[in-house]
Amino acid sequence: MELKICHMYPDVLNLYGDGGNIRCLTQRLAWRGIESSVTRLPIGEMALLAGFDLVFIGGGQDFEQQVLLEDLHRGKDKEIRAAVEDGLPFLTICGGYQMLGAYYETHDGQRCDFIGVLDLYTVGSPTRMIGNYKFQCGPESGGSLVVGFENHSGKTWLGSGVQPLGRVLAGFGNNGEDGTEGARYKNVFGTYSHGPLLPKNPALCDYILSTALRRKYGAVELTPLDDAAELAAHDEMCERVQ
Amino acid sequence: MNLRAVLAIILCKLLRRISRLLHRGGTAMPGRFALKLCPNLLELLARDVKTVAITGTNGKTTSARMIEEAFAREGKSYLTNRSGANLLSGITTEFVMNSTLFGKVDKEYAVIECDEAAARTVFGQLRPRVVVVTNLFRDQLDRYGEVTHTLENIREGLKRIPEARLCLNADCSLSSSLALDLPNPVAWFGIDAGAAASRGKPSLSDATHCIRCKTEYEYDYITYGHLGGFRCPRCGYSRHAADYAVTDVLELRGSGSRVVMSIHGEKQLVNVNLPAMYNIYNAVGAVAAVSEIGLGAQAAVEALASFHCGFGRMEQFELGKSGTRMMLVKNPAGCNQVIEFLQDITDRFVLVICLNDRGADGTDISWIWDADFEGLTRMAGRIEQIVVSGDRAGDMRVRIKYAGIADEHIRVERDYEKLVDWLAGQEKPIYIMPTYTAMLDLRQTIVHRCGGTDFWEG
């Protein structure tokens, strides 16, 4: 078995230890004897997403977001929309997550149109939502307890076309108001949790890997790994974040 | 000097005396209260002092100590914020402690390290004659916002002192851009192509695209991170030729480096008594600053040869049978430089990584995943034992595991007393990589056991 992973915009959306998520995905496959490859898709390069089994998009800086929007509207947006509707698994974080929504409106009213494949939008707020936080994934996302770190000033609001990834137990999540965190649509996992997300949350990592493997190979059982180190770090932070 | 200022000075001195009696550092708190009473106190005190200010992401403290050493060797009277209290309050405390009750500062010069976020408020009051911006890297995101915001903070501060001479890192596309729209005279320092380590694209870059026109940079060479011979193919923004340039690295050893510097075109052999590539940048920046304030480059060159930094920056302790070196890490770029330094160690050694996530460390530890801990697997045969410690030891353990070192080879020890006890019995040399607050605590534990000075005494 082999998973072909596409790391989209690693040149500009690379702010929050995103390499850790990629490393976690590939390492947990390798420990089980499953092969993987990671293809970087930077600004200016096109590729057919249909050739991949999993797409990762991370978070970035404001300054670089503008460079990215121009590139997106040169055709990648259509490619991403088609791939999502086709059921290709995506893990998108922070800026990458917002980007799949309809638009971003700054708090002084300027509007940036995004890809619009997820029924959600984001509005800038004057305060940043920063800190360790935790949330409980819904059953359609594996149901695990996730602990992470969020840092965003945009407040994201979900429409009826998507599910939240989880319910906030401590911290802000999508907007600090309605208790939702992230979004789920088809095989897209969107979240504000950088930190990075996956190494300390092996259950979520394995759930995403299973989703991708199942789509490609049908029913797949992942061999359990020794997660003593991962779970120790996970439990310790869960305890601390109240 | 008005009455308010005199009262503020008295209050500040009193609070400092009390905190020292209570065995606290008292580096920032007295100044904070004094500023409440007299908000422009620093401006009044700093007026007649010739100040060199040092800001930037990495190397502030080391650069400041190098510059200070030159002042000391030349027999100049100077004050400096040696304890790393580098916000407005801490800098004010330092000036008050060197002032009479009537606000007369008895030092001719000052060497002041200034936090990059505080530059905005500090520079207008401090009015430094020379400002060194060491570099800009991604650092502690949750405190400063993004790296371009940090750059704005420095730019805003510099706008208030248009007559100050800037010493800018020619190799850093981010901090170099300060010269684009400021009227200040600029002296450039940097490492030339002939002395650079690598060619091609930066592997870990905090600045891939042109800050002016957003086109991807091209590079003639890289020294580390995004530093090097950058050039924008579209708008022409590119590395400025360095007035203070490292033209050749002759030796890069575990104890120090030997380089050739070209100082306004004149070549000179320089010994830097601190190891690692990033300290060569600090050294050439210090030569620029000392020269620009008017002491002459030679004073700095001599200082570099005998210089000891201390305070967790390549600091040595007599702990363990073969000694201990402590190397502060704060962000991916700095951390990679330390890992690179370890790469060149030939003996077997014990490695301690101590990760905290308190305010001064940055509460977001995601940066450990951007740093090249994979480099440790390339020296795995020489690592006697790897120990993780600090508030986030658990996360560090996971990071090392995913770097490719088996979990059973990673020892977790959170208790500093126990850790230092264990280290004391080690035969092999010990290298400790702590984050800032971990460094303060661990250093204190080590100092209590094997001697040295508390941090505020420097």
Ligand SMILES: [Zn+2]
């Ligand atoms: Zn340009």
